[in-house]
Amino acid sequence: MSHLSSGRLNVHHMKELAKHELLECLDKCVGSKAIVWDHELVPILGLVADYLVLKEHQVIQMFELRPGRLPAMTAKHVIYLTRTKLSLMDTIGDNMLNEDKKMVSNKEFHIIFVPRRSILCERKLQVLGVYGNFSTISEYGVELLALDSDVLSMEWDNSFTEIYIDNDYTALFHSAKALMTLQTLYGVIPNVFGLGKSAKVVFDLMSKMRKELSSTEPQITPQIDELLLIDRSVDLLTPLMTQTTYEGLLDEIFGISHTTIKVPPEKFVHQNSSTDGQSCDETVEAPTEAKQFHLNSSEELFVKLRDISYKSIGPTLRTSAKTLSQQFDERHTAKTVREIRQFVDKLPALQTARKSQSNHTSLAELIKEVTDEESFYETIHTEQSFVNCEDTDKSNPYIEDCIARVDPLVKILRLICIQCFTNNGLKSKVLEFYKREVLQTYGYQHVLTFNNLEKVGLIRISGGYSHRVYNVLRKTLRLTVRDINEVNPTDIAYVHSGYAPLSVRLAQYLDHPGWRAITDVLKTLPEPTIEETQEIAAGLRKRRNSGASIQTGLLDDQKLIVVFFLGGCTYTEISGLRFLSQKEGFNADFVIVTTNIINGKTFLQSLSGQSLN
């Protein structure tokens, strides 16, 4: 996974740290081990260590946590790796109670809670009567997982719902801890900016933690210049908009979970048979299982594709196909043995590149099927008219049509919420109309859905005084850009085909001309705004080349800004930040840290608490 070292910040260190801690936890039990995994943790910990590494530490068997009896195991230690969910405690209790008495005496049982021990869970185990069976109970506190060289995530699902609907700030506590780990590895971040309530909570927690650890702080020059904490509630609009970048669309259509994506396999069969040169008569059995891919920057083609708009996927693939075939054709021009040898050395790389090309071509075809549909066009068109403040105060005919057609409810809720946001609340007549239609078409249980959306502020009745707030925001920060060129974009608004994510714009304005220029606008956003500095020893402060002028733009002069999204971020926001850092005249690089990655569907699904189909 060397691609993790390729960014400005070597996040490979984080992965190594996490791996080291996991192995330390496991090594506490001496002897052969069998691990019983909580199903959800498998992909997450897959980002930290793979089976080979575990095997080196005497892990001989691995099982999934399931109710009923434990399968037969020969290992001396049985280690449960689980999250602190009470339902999982029930399953563990079930396992233990069904265990054969004789088996128990040969083995030792342990629990490792991820990320922390929980008194509630331990009490539950006591109530179930199995607490005494466990020899050790420990915790494995992995805070941040390196999804890519510039993206770190806590993979904390439902973080926004927990913070704003359940009022549970545990995710924020862990965010602060994650920041402390980050600062231990890369130095104390001197300048902190933030927006929103969660940002303030995290900053206060971080300051408190720093005070407690003041004597043991590592004395290293900070690699990170600024930290920007963004509370999701500051920008609720961006997750609702349809994402139109390659990675964004993959997430919207198929769902990318922990950098893995599962797609229907039909399109991928033909590629295999043709490259193997098998005859067409031979029938290849259609695979029934979904095909799975890892999507990260170790794939060169994916790096080129991930952040571009869906309109430029075709041209990019064509160019890369041409380059690839040119490279393959080199074998014809190779005359000397040395040239042939050079070609043969390049062969494995070329073959992986070819596989990558065919995979992404198929993925692009799958995306095209969706983006060619009339409904996709209509949805984008409706969203664009809303964010441009056109016709936002009446009930929208396209939304009505979708309800009449019984389209998936999540799509309708997204559009209603966007309209509500851009109109600064809807008139009670319009809102009642929407509610009525939805309840009658999808069932009365969505009273609960609406209640949650109102609690968070996604749906509200317009108050008279604030009726033009969004429009002011839009004009001052240039949130919408007419006639955006998606193929050769000049502005981040291409990620949503004409709407620039508010959060990314705020990051852009922070660098230049600074937030002082937009204080009026900032006041309309959810309070508070933070601009603080953290004390570090004078000798450690980064010395900037006083002689060199800004125009030469030496790489070392590029600021490194960590943007921390509290409550989730979308792939388009990541793409937007990457685009910004490559833009001319913008001299900062970004590392994105987030509680989790979200899209409109997962965001609303988690808020509503019910199935939205």
Next chain:
Amino acid sequence: MTTYRISNDVDEDYWTQTKAYRFDFDDQTLVESSSVVGSESSEATIDEVLGLSGSASSGARVAQSLDEGLAESVVSAQIDECLQHMKSQETSVGSKRSPQHVINSLSKGIDIDLHEYKGKEDKLELLDTALHTNEGNAIISVVLHLKRTTKDSIFNYELSRRSLAADHYLFYLRQNKRMTELVDTLSMLGRHEEAAITAYSQAIACRDIDTKVHNLKSCLRNHFTSGGNDCIFWNNYISEQISLLELQLPIESDDRRQEREGHNQLFTQTQRTPLIDLPVLSTLYYCCLFHYCLSENHLASPKAICKAFYLSDQQFVWTALSALAQTRQWLQIDTLFEYKSWLGNKRLKCCIGFDKVVLLLHRNGAPLEVLNKYLQTIDNLDTKFNLAKEMKHLELAIDQEIGKN
């Protein structure tokens, strides 16, 4: 004081060894226990047994006595000594651990018995310290301790003054699915809307329909008739939901009987899905499929449903159209749109626009004459042409073009 002799042979070795032994009651032997790991867990076990929060020294002493032998009376003597030591520690105020220390331990997940915090002020001080750290584990431990050891009225009062503690307690109740307590606590805290919504979510989670209806009714009575504008707003919808369920029950049982008997052709032709718990419009669709011709007096008549749930004309026409198209009853569709003009002629009119009608019929495979009939009623020539093109009826399209020119 007699020493309990296990066996003479192992006497000497036994008393001079420091290995930990465990008596296995099944086999009646001493088994070397490798699972007594360190003093921490034995301290924990002793704590639970003795019900005291052990300080390090006495804990170690007891652990040592474990090492040296399971002699019953030896242990009991040690326990007596411990008890006395503990009691003496208890009464001296100075040795009570500071709230901060306790909170730190709780945050790390170490379960500590909070019994030494007896007075109300002490407990509240502990609670406030916990709240200050914003630490979930600590806060909920202290809150639960408070709940166990104080009078309800005092607990409620203090909780209502600390919203963060209240939030944590409510979250705990929700996680443990103690819903009645949750609703009561919410009402006590004055959060009537949340209580109403929680009660409602509980009510709709019932599988059995009769219990569901009963729960919904009591929920409506208790929570939604008063308690804020939002509650009153949802009041209507919940009453509708109850009426809908009460309507669906008899229709479902009757239809199921008819389906079994097999007399009614409609049920044999079309697949019937259970009606219970379907939304209003789906119910309307169902009744249009199977009970279209019933008079308005009948429970299952589509018209009656529209009236009962205030459905609009458009909703009725669109749903009826979809149902009739699916069962290919083209003639019935005519009657949807027909009306007599003042001259006595039969005319066609549709509130949702004939372009949508034509598309829907086309998707359901309607014959050409039917499509044509409705296509002709569209005034706008461009729409007519586009529709004809979309439906790939080239002759129609060409006719329109000629007609235009």
